[in-house]
Amino acid sequence: MSFKDILVHLDASPRSAARLAMAADLAGRFGAHLTGLAVVDMPPADVFYGFPSAFMDVQRAEEVVERLREARMAEAAAIETGFREALRRHTLTGAWRLVEGVVDEVVAQHTRYADLVVIAQPDPEERTGRSPALSARTLMTSGRPMLIVPYAGTFQTFGTNILVGWDGSGEAARALNDSIPLLQQAGKVTVLAINPRPGIGGDGDVPAADIALHLARHGVKAEAAHTVATGISEGDALLSYVADIGADLLVCGLYGHSPLRERAFGGVTRSLLAAMTVPVLMAH
Numbered sequence: 001m002s003f004k005d006i007l008v009h010l011d012a013s014p015r016s017a018a019r020l021a022m023a024a025d026l027a028g029r030f031g032a033h034l035t036g037l038a039v040v041d042m043p044p045a046d047v048f049y050g051f052p053s054a055f056m057d058v059q060r061a062e063e064v065v066e067r068l069r070e071a072r073m074a075e076a077a078a079i080e081t082g083f084r085e086a087l088r089r090h091t092l093t094g095a096w097r098l099v100e101g102v103v104d105e106v107v108a109q110h111t112r113y114a115d116l117v118v119i120a121q122p123d124p125e126e127r128t129g130r131s132p133a134l135s136a137r138t139l140m141t142s143g144r145p146m147l148i149v150p151y152a153g154t155f156q157t158f159g160t161n162i163l164v165g166w167d168g169s170g171e172a173a174r175a176l177n178d179s180i181p182l183l184q185q186a187g188k189v190t191v192l193a194i195n196p197r198p199g200i201g202g203d204g205d206v207p208a209a210d211i212a213l214h215l216a217r218h219g220v221k222a223e224a225a226h227t228v229a230t231g232i233s234e235g236d237a238l239l240s241y242v243a244d245i246g247a248d249l250l251v252c253g254l255y256g257h258s259p260l261r262e263r264a265f266g267g268v269t270r271s272l273l274a275a276m277t278v279p280v281l282m283a284h
Helices: 016-030 058-090 103-111 136-141 170-178 180-185 209-216 234-245 267-275
Strands: 005-009 033-040 094-100 116-120 146-149 161-165 188-194 222-227 249-253 280-283
Touching: 005 016, 005 103, 016 033, 016 058, 016 116, 016 146, 033 058, 033 103, 058 094, 094 103, 103 116, 103 136, 161 170, 161 180, 161 234, 170 180, 170 249, 170 280, 180 249, 188 209, 188 234, 209 222, 222 234, 234 249, 234 267, 249 267, 267 280
Parallel strands: 005 033, 005 116, 033 094, 116 146, 161 188, 161 249, 188 222, 249 280
Antiparallel strands: 146 280
16 A cells, blocks of 8 residues: 555745645655645636626726736746756656646546545635635545645744544544554554543453554554543643644544535534644544
């Protein structure tokens, strides 16, 4: 089991270069093919002449859109240059994709042809309009594990000390299974159960021990741990444990609310996406 196809979403936001560096590092570790994806998200011309029609006629609106497209294409060309330079510098095989469309829809579609996708946590303070769209729709319809890179901080090393959030759910099992290539390379792996259920039908005397045994059969030496979250959310408890053990990667399931599964995240996912301090691998 390994990653042989890695996709990274790139854009004109300030953190795109850091995202590319992480993706290139991963591709080098696994001998993977690296695909860079940029999306040109253009408004239709009628956005400019549809409502305040007195201010702009059809021809002028189309001219505005065309100038905007030229600017976006120039940005994309610069991003492509950086991507190809990364391929050369890291001696990687790869491909470049430039697609015009809605960002979250395009990214979700292209993730399905990769083993792992590297994407950004949106920066709420970024005001240039270039912060990537990390929507519930992208994450929950991709069908692939997503490595989400925080908008703040530097991550020169990641995946050496991994914390896995475990609650026995299908989402947690999917995330853990998808992360096995990284777990096999890690120096330390901790599987954490938060607020484990007591009793015969619960999580046993040593919560997370069963899944740690499963990982051992894949050559992963994992420590089973558990904690009780008192007065804080489970998401905050995960991030607190990340800090306590010095983890540089968090693995956990991606949760959503049905029937709004494409629009609303569950509580743990929502808090992690808002406050992540290390890269997070999520799967649904």
